[in-house]
Amino acid sequence: MQHPLQLTNSLSRKKEQFIPINPPFVGLYVCGPTVYGEAHLGHARPYVTFDVLYRYLQHAGYKVRYVRNITDVGHLENDADEGEDKIAKKARLEQLEPMEVVELYTQSFHESMRRLNTLPPGIEPRASGHIIEQIEMIKSIINNGHAYESNGSVYFDVINYARENDYGKLSGRVIEELIAGAGNERRELEGQQEKRNPADFALWKKASPEHIMRWPSPWGVGFPGWHIECSAMSKKYLGETFDIHGGGMDLLFPHHESEIAQSKGSCGHAPVRYWVHNNMITINGQKMGKSLGNFITLNQLFNGGHAMLEQAYSPMTIRFFILQAHYRSTLDFSNEGLQAAEKGLARLNAAIALLTRLKSSPDSTVSVGEIREGCYAALNDDLNTAIVISQLFEAVRVINSVHAGTERMSQADIDHLSQTMELFARQVLGLMPEIADAGGEDVDGLMNLIIALRADAKVRKDYALSDKIRDGLTTMGYTLKDEKDGTTWSKA
Template sequence: MLPHQLFIYNSLTRSKDLFEPLVPGFVGLYVCGPTVYGAPHLGHARPYITFDILQRYLHHLGYKVRYVRNITDVGHLENDADEGEDKIAKKARLEQLEPMEVVELYTQQFHEAMRALNNQPPGIEPRASGHIIEQIEMIRAIMANGWAYESNGSVYFDVPGYSKKHDYGKLSGRIVEDLIAGAGNERRELEGQDEKRNPADFALWKKASPEHIMRWPSPWSNGFPGWHIECSAMSTKYLGETFDIHGGGMDLLFPHHESEIAQSKGACGKAPVRYWMHNNMITINGQKMGKSLGNFINLEQFFNGSHPLLSQAYSPMTIRFFMLQAHYRSPLDFSNEGLQAAEKGFARLLNANKTLAQLKAGPSSTSDIAGVEQGFYAAMSDDLNTAIALSHLFEAARIINSVHAGTETISAADLDNLRRFFPLFLFNLLGMREEQAADNGALDGLMQMLLRMRADAKAKKDFATSDRIRDELGALGIRIKDEKDGTTSWLKD
């Protein structure tokens, strides 16, 4: 039996909807992946942590999930529309590399960052450049149904014509007439603008200019696909004409996701997605993170502390925990203070998990262990509210510490239950991991040696040496704690 019914905020309906998969027991999930022309940054961490949590929770609820997350390695132009240079081709030109060298370099960096953040890989990770045939066939279908036209070797989606029958703008809340008026007020001399019947139309296929590096043959020209058609073609290939959940950042809602809906309806005659999920943005000091503002921080800089806005290095699990402390649909503002609080909060939960093994059962419980478990499930099933879910884990940690200190008691049944669900929730569902054990084995070994030296000093009543070891470790940000049963533990602040 499932612990709770799952409700998801659906951007299409603008409400929390009960999740009911198209096929009972199976979930099709598509998430827009990165355009690989630069190092992965903090903004990349949030959507992929969010949908990693979703995938984990769906698995826990008993669903078989097919998770597809693409790599965009062609067709994403500089202004996210139909003008400018391909982002990857531009990077290749500036660095005097082949475009696919750029793609491989930054795809590898992206994968390394995702592993560091403990995100489970998708089941399928298609590349846009590997699905040119599928994109051409989808464009053919859109044209055959009368929703697109060829102009000078490029193909454009007919937004006003489509809108006479379908609701372009329903997902984003945009009004077609406003889009047409707004586009018409822009500079008309932009590349390709004179090819369009209407300035609101968007490219499905672009004829390559002579200097354009990345190009493929098509029925219309040697060229490359538009950015939006890539996700429509790849999601349809691997998940079908209609699937359950499509995720991504709010910045993709328009025009990317709006155009995906139009393309799929134009080709297949049906809506492609039942639940649209969008995570909110990350800001720095209240401003949207961006290279032009000088507040852009990539993940490697977080991990090594090399950016001037950082007061220290932050581990991948600190970044992950920081993300989980806010609901995915809420804006999240970066600050050193927030990351340091996340670091300490995660350390408290890790320490509680270690203490849990030392607890002894009493005749009865003075705390509601079942309520903690049910509260966690209720929060996760309420649109993945990880912030509230964490509050229940902190309550469990409080109970663990109180029982260990002797101020509360716990029954054998409740202790067994707590030992089952506390690590399950923290590690399996929220995806946290113990970095000390995984990454700092040498440090742990050194600490055990120092603790033995301190214990020997105390046994010989050499309290000066014992206190010196404690104080000097404290100055390095390492706290040691003498337990009442004679054992000693350590924790890095």
């Protein structure tokens, strides 16, 4: 690693130097999706962001164990007794077995993540596969006096816990306000009578007779609460204390605050060294979210199938769009923004492709080392991918200038720049070239033949014919460019 990596730790709200607990090993846990619906643009942000972190840590030489869960049980519609499990509700509405819902959306999620070129996590545990671990953790919390059973459910005792722990530290909550029932606007939640205090949260919920997802436990038949699965699974695969926990800012409270409380309430110490949170994607200035109904799914973006979309956007355009902003800033969706990203990315890819056939000079008029250093510095500064991209565009300008003859580059610099682009654009940012349908092996030969025939026409100054050929190919999606040393073609 060239420079020390700094990450903004939500615990301190400051940038902190990243120092792993047991180098070269790094434990990275990212909150995965609750699989009761298709992933939307908002979901792409954390998974792309932490994909870059994962890639960069690996590049820096760390052995990263990347764990990202699939929440397939326990996520309730609300905190009330009647709160229906999200998965179960979807299953009822679509007349499917809950696990069919889980499979359907898990596979859809995987496909979207694959298209966004995110690397799969090393371990992708499911909440429903770790019921025993969750029960064991709940038991230990009860044994430590931080949880209690009530009518077949188990609740975390926030007041008891807060006597010796700083509950609310991560999210900036004030315990007294939570105890008082939070803000004036907070509506009365049903089923609160089972709790000793409104601030308490469920570790285990008793299953009502019609509830289809149910497991036996020491407290009767039921299902785990929403927050406990992350605590149990991160502990199982990363240990009682691990390096980085990531997720959306909207999970800060109550989810991550509860995770800390559960882990400390169970084993006595904080589970995570660095809490890293990405900001929201907004649409018309408002958070894109399921409950607001203002979301656009990734598949809709990929195929243009949404009323708000003027066109389809490729997965790499989405990825590029996300990485053009810093992960801690909100990012506003717009067709204009996506279209600008699409064009910019195409220019970037074209320049990288051009790099391989650039003519070298004995000397260089540009310094390519600064670009590489700039990329490292930007990534080390809290994963500033926006600056990395601006550095890549500096390289684009250099590449095109050399091609245009206004600058010169030595072969050594060309090689250096090639490695830089490969490393940062491809490997770290994960921006793969758009793979257009090749159309088969024959296309190359056919295109070369057509271009040769058109060149003959141009020699004869038969521009009517040469333009007819070019226009015809354009309508088929093939673009011809007449350059000084010949004609090149590309498929849209």
